[in-house]
Amino acid sequence: DAGITxxxxxxxxxxxxxxxxxxxxxxxxxxxxxxxQDPGHGLRLIHYSYGVKDTDKGEVSDGYSVSRSKTEDxxxxxxxxxxxxxxVYFCAISSGQxxxxxxxxxxxxxxxx
Amino acid sequence: xxxxxxxxxxxxxxxxxxxTINCTYTATGYPSLFWYVQYPGEGLQLLLKATKADxxxxxxxxxxxxxxxxxxxxxxxxxxxxxxxxxxxxxxSYSGGGADGLTFGKGTxxxxxP
Numbered sequence: 001d002a003g004i005t006x007x008x009x010x011x012x013x014x015x016x017x018x019x020x021x022x023x024x025x026x027x028x029x030x031x032x033x034x035x036x037q038d039p040g041h042g043l044r045l046i047h048y049s050y051g052v053k054d055t056d057k058g059e060v061s062d063g064y065s066v067s068r069s070k071t072e073d074x075x076x077x078x079x080x081x082x083x084x085x086x087x088v089y090f091c092a093i094s095s096g097q098x099x100x101x102x103x104x105x106x107x108x109x110x111x112x113x
Numbered sequence: 114x115x116x117x118x119x120x121x122x123x124x125x126x127x128x129x130x131x132x133t134i135n136c137t138y139t140a141t142g143y144p145s146l147f148w149y150v151q152y153p154g155e156g157l158q159l160l161l162k163a164t165k166a167d168x169x170x171x172x173x174x175x176x177x178x179x180x181x182x183x184x185x186x187x188x189x190x191x192x193x194x195x196x197x198x199x200x201x202x203x204x205x206s207y208s209g210g211g212a213d214g215l216t217f218g219k220g221t222x223x224x225x226x227p
């Protein structure tokens with residue numbers, strides 16, 4: 001299994017509080033991604049990174065920010081959590097070379113009350 | 114923009130039945146196509162992929178053929194097992210998951226009954 005660790009695995013937080021989710025990889029892959037999974041929507045890309053300090057927005061980036069200060073860590077921050085951000089969040093990594101696959105973490109279930 | 118359409122289900126079959134999960138896509142270029150599987154409580158795992166037209170991906174008895182003329186990548190298996198119960202996602206990418214990431218369908222929940 002690819003070395004991807006997401007933390008925390010479960011979190012309940014209150015509306016308006018900041019939340020940071022962490023993704024850690026041991027594969028030294030260049031690309032890292034944050035997706036959210038919601039019923040009826042599949043997985044949607046929030047933000048991605050193509051190198052240290054190099055990030056870009058995905059399809060549903062509003063209300064989220066990211067940072068990548070080291071190759072192995074990619075942080076997703078909800079500056080002020082809302083109930084619409086209740087979801088399961090997945091981190092993924094890819095070497096991006098040719099047509100290689102993306103590897104996914106186990107997911108973080110976030111509930112905003 | 115690019116998109117992937119697949120039946121959402123749930124699809125319920127008996128063990129040893131033949132499985133087809135339809136997937137069609139809309140893309141401006143020539144993407145790579147993927148099927149991912151998600152077992153309960155887990156992340157997504159790559160099941161199979163195809164990188165160009167007429168390529169066939171296969172793994173664990175599952176197959177899918179990249180049909181450019183019909184913009185389709187239907188997933189098939191000749192005889193399903195209870196252990197195949199999961200959610201299956203069709204996806205496309207222009208660079209194998211690198212750069213811009215994957216565009217997913219909404220997922221098909223498959224339930225296999227003994």
